[in-house]
Amino acid sequence: MKQQTKLSEEQQQQQRAAEQQTQKQSAREFANAEEMLRYDAAHTTVPPGIAQRLRKSTGQTSAPPPRSWWRNLLGR
Amino acid sequence: MNEPAAGCEFVAEPPADLATPEFSRLYAENSRAIYYLALRFLGDPQKAEDATHDVFLKAFRKLDQFRGEASLRTWLYRIAINHCQNLRQGWHDRHVFSNADDAVWENTTAGTDSPLRVLEIKELGQRIQKTLDGLPDEYRLLLLLVADEELSYEQVGALVGQSPDAVRGKLHRARKTFAALFKKTA
Numbered sequence: 213m214k215q216q217t218k219l220s221e222e223q224q225q226q227q228r229a230a231e232q233q234t235q236k237q238s239a240r241e242f243a244n245a246e247e248m249l250r251y252d253a254a255h256t257t258v259p260p261g262i263a264q265r266l267r268k269s270t271g272q273t274s275a276p277p278p279r280s281w282w283r284n285l286l287g288r
Numbered sequence: 289m290n291e292p293a294a295g296c297e298f299v300a301e302p303p304a305d306l307a308t309p310e311f312s313r314l315y316a317e318n319s320r321a322i323y324y325l326a327l328r329f330l331g332d333p334q335k336a337e338d339a340t341h342d343v344f345l346k347a348f349r350k351l352d353q354f355r356g357e358a359s360l361r362t363w364l365y366r367i368a369i370n371h372c373q374n375l376r377q378g379w380h381d382r383h384v385f386s387n388a389d390d391a392v393w394e395n396t397t398a399g400t401d402s403p404l405r406v407l408e409i410k411e412l413g414q415r416i417q418k419t420l421d422g423l424p425d426e427y428r429l430l431l432l433l434v435a436d437e438e439l440s441y442e443q444v445g446a447l448v449g450q451s452p453d454a455v456r457g458k459l460h461r462a463r464k465t466f467a468a469l470f471k472k473t474a
Binding site: 241242243244245246248249250251252253255256258259261262263265266267269270271 | 305306307311315319320321323324327328333337340341344345348404412413416431432434435437462463466467470
């Protein structure tokens with residue numbers, strides 16, 4: 213019984229140590245706001261629904277007409 | 289231990305098979321930057337998704353009008369900023385941030401020069417959003433644009449209608465205000 217208690221204490225200690233380690237690993241420092249925003253942006257996923265919707269919308273919209281020869285010639 | 293968050297940039301999305309190869313490339317290279325701006329500027333994932341779709345649809349329709357005077361990224365940002373500002377215009381009354389409030393934040397000096405530390409990365413997005421929501425529109429937009437390493441101060445200045453020197457000056461105040469507000473979100 214006593215051995216069981218000791219074991220559970222050890223387990224608890226190990227668990228606490230593991231939690232502390234996790235917390236340390238997830239702690240981060242950012243020098244300024246932009247650095248933090250950059251990190252946040254890099255971990256932001258673009259919803260795949262946008263590309264799906266665009267596929268439909270651009271299918272319904274006629275593609276932009278090619279530049280006319282005189283625009284190309286005049287560079288306008 | 290605490291690690292510096294270096295090397296975080298707007299990574300291109302995998303190519304989406306869209307109407308034309310040029311448009312697919314445009315989307316792959318810029319969708320993350322545009323979605324992130326819309327997300328953090330509007331503060332609503334669904335509205336950001338709609339806005340990003342609308343921005344790229346506008347770009348698709350007007351691609352032939354792109355004159356190459358600015359980079360494509362800057363051109364897309366301009367469309368996105370106009371679009372998001374128009375959307376926010378409707379909610380303006382509920383999100384008024386007076387100059388008096390601005391002064392309060394700018395006069396906050398306690399610990400705003402120390403690094404910004406977060407223990408739980410999973411909460412970071414929520415805290416960033418809360419902080420950005422408390423900033424004046426001008427500061428919010430400035431910080432979001434400066435965070436994009438592809439943009440120079442000149443390009444950011446052109447997008448917000450300020451000189452590069454004014455951008456640097458305002459950026460200093462925006463950082464300070466952000467840091468003060470961010471610490472209150474803990």
